[in-house]
Amino acid sequence: MKAITIPKPGGPEALVLSDVDAPEPGAGEVRVKVAAAGVNRADVMQRLGFYDPPPGMTEIPGLEVSGVIDAVGEGVGEWVVGDEVCALLVGGGYAEQVTVSAGQVLPVPQGIDLVEAAALPEVACTVWSNVFLTANLQPGETFLVHGGSSGIGTMAIQLAREVGARVAVTAGSQEKLDRCRELGAEILVNYREQDFVEELEKATEGHGADVILDNMGAKYLPRNVQALATAGRLVVIGMQGGVKGELDLGTLLRKRGAVIATSLRARPVAEKATIVAAVREHVWPLVADGRVRPVVASRHPLVDASAAHAEMEASTHIGKILLVP
Secondary structure (H helix, E strand, C coil): CCEECCCCCCCCHEEEEECCCCCCCCCCEEEEEEEEEEEEEEHHHHHCCCCCCCCCCCCCCEEEEEEEEECCCCCCCCCCCEEEEEEECCCCCCCCCCEHHHHHHEEEECCCCHHHHHHHHEEEEEHHHHHHCCCCCCCCEEEEEEEEEEEHHHHHHHHHHHCCEHHHHEEEHHHHHHHHHHHHHHCECCCCCCCHHHHHHCCCCCCEEEEECCCCHHHHHHHHCCCCEEEEEEEEEECCCCCCCCCCHHHHHHHHHHEEEEEECCCCCCHHHHHHHHHHHHHHHHHHHHCCCEEEEEEEEEHHHHHHHHHHHHHCEEEEEECCC
């Protein structure tokens, strides 16, 4: 089968379309004939050599796909050959076929086409596990998401809106902020021109953010803590702004705040299955009803994976970038 490999870390040109052996599903796994794969920042980090897959796992990038099940391993009960699904992966999505644990597979929601469904698993699982299961966002609270126009950001806005939270976002252009407003964000901050701490303080009359979802890491750490409300929760899921920052424990103590760092890829299979089950229960009905929708910026052929990565690194997109074999 055809798949994207990374013979040597580097720029987008490091992604090479190669011939590799098709995977065979083991016990408890299914194999999916891929209709589309989502492109994520983690894939870019892997390509650059900074985010290796867990030991023993495929080195083919790609953390989410949609497609049709074409083989089923021993002990799989719910899924059968021919089912249209999408799935959260540990890797391997940039390919014509991929195997995945049956507990990380989701049905394609009603009203979503098969290719578009690839935009859902990673963002839905990331947002639900971090914003709701970990940070316990509640109705009436203020929620700040950095990178509001990203795939994760566009999903976070919609889900926070649906639970009755007040949503604040940062983004780098008026076009992106306008799209965030359309999705339900109320407090809009252009990080190139405004300071999000000051803008949030004004908009909330000094209250701050009860929950912050941060993809920047070190660069934003001091200001994120400053922006927290009393008993606020900061969840760090990315390191685009570096890995080492200064934490003001005095401010954190006064606010009785929490700083939490999480990742999804390296979690045990059983833990991922629990997250996927929660997404199926809580998020999928909202998608089926049309209240929450995937936002797709572009679709690229698998052979042009380098162009997809270049688009992501340019940060010109709004929503998800997809690869289509």
